[in-house]
Amino acid sequence: MFTVNKILGTAAIASAFFLLARAESHTVVFANNCGFGTPTLIQGPNVLSTGGAFTSNGPLDGAIAYLQTGGCGFNGEGCTLVELTLTNGFSSVDISLIPPHAFSVTSGFGYFDGCDGAGADCTNPNCPTAFFQPGDNNVQVGCPAANVNLAITFCD
Template identity: 75%
Template sequence: MFSFLTSMAVIAATLGHALAETHTVHFTNNCRFGTPTLIQGGRVLSTGGDYTQNGALLGAIAYLQTGGCGFNGEGCTLVELSLTNGFSSADISLIPPHAFSVTSGFGYYNGCDGAGTDCKEPNCPEAFEHPDETYKQVGCSAPNCNIAITFCD
C-alpha cells in the first residue's frame, strides 16, 4: 500500500509539473547604453536579465531605460505583452505619452517562432499610435511561449 501511495504521489507531482504554465522574457540590448526594463503592475521584474514567470504574465511592459523614460516607459518606445497559454499577445506602442526612443522589436520563441515585429523609425507603421489599432497586436496561441525583446537591432 505504501509503494502504491508513493507511486501515485510521484505521478501527481510529475503531471502537475508537466501541466504548469511558464513563460520567459529575454532581452538583447545592442545599443551599448541604457537598461532593459520589465514592469508589471508597478513592480520591476527585470533590469536586463531573463525573467521567467511560472503562470501567466499579464499586462507587462518593457522598454530601454535611457535616462529619459518615465517609470512606465513614458517618453520611450514601449513593448506591451501578455503571455498566457491559449493566447499570448504583444505589441509596440508609441501612444502618447510614449514616443520613439530607440529601435525596438520582439519575437516569440518556443512556439510561434518567427512571429513578432520591429519599430525602426519614429513613424513606424507597426507600432500603435492610437488605442484603437488593435490589429497591430501580434498573437501566439502556443502554450508556454517565450518572447525575446531586442533594442537597437
Template identity: 65%
Template sequence: MSTKMFAAVVSALSALALVAAETHTVNFYNKCGYGTPVLRSQSGDVLSQGESYTSDGALDGAIAYLQTGGCGDNGESCTLVEVTLTNGWSSADISLISPHEFSVASGFGYWNGCDDSGTDCSSADCNEAFHDSDDTTVQVGCSADDVNLAITFCD
C-alpha cells in the same frame, strides 16, 4: 477505492500538475550601446533591468522599454513593448500611444513556439506599432504553451 490506490492516483496527478506548470522567459538584446532594458509588472514592480526574466506562471500585462535617462517609470516618452505571456494565448505589441513616443528602434519575437512571429518598429511612423487604441491589428499573438519572448533594442 483503497487508501493505497487513492494515494497513488493523487501522487500521479500531482506529478502531472508539476509537469504542466506554466513558465515563460523574456530575454533582452540591447544593441544600442547605451541605456538599460527595463521590464515592469502590471503593478509597477521592476522585474528585470536587462537580465533574462523567467516567470513561474503567466506574465500578465508587463511592459518593457530601454531606459535611456529620458523615460518615465512606466516608459513614458519612450518606445514601449507590452507583453502578456500565458498558456493558450500570449500577446505582445509595440506602443507609441501618448505619453509614449518613439525613442529607439524596438522589436520582439517569440521563441519556443510561434518562432517566426514578432515585429519591429524602427521609426516614429512605423505601421507596426499602436499609435492609438484602435490599432489592434498590430498585436502579435501566439497560442503555444510556455512560449518565450526576445526583445531587441536598436536592431
C-alpha cells in the same frame, strides 16, 4: 493489499507529477545593441528585470518593457514601449507609441520556442507596427503556443 489511503496517496502523487509536467512557464530575454540604456521589464509596480532574463512560473499578464535611457518614466513614458501578455492558450505582444509614449530607440520583439518568426520591429517614429491610438488592435502579434518565450531587442 491496497488500502483507500494508499490508493489516494498514489493518485495524489500521480496528479502532482502530471501538474508539474504541464506547469506554465515563460521567459523574456533582452538584446541591447544600443551601447547605452538599461532594458527594463515591469509588471504593475514591480520591476521584474533590468536586463537579465526573466522567467515567469505561470502567466505573465500585463507586463511592459522599454529601454531606460534616462528619459523614460517608470511606466515607459516618453519611450518606445513593448506591451506583453504571455499565457498558455493565447499570448499577445505589441509595440506602443500611444502618448505619453514616444519613439526613443529602434525596438522589436519575436517569439521563440513556439510561433518562431512571429514578431514586430519599430525602426522609426512612424512605424506601421506600433499602436498610435488605443484602437489600433491590428498591430498586436498573437501566439497560441504553450510556454512560449519572448526576445526583445533594442537598436537592431
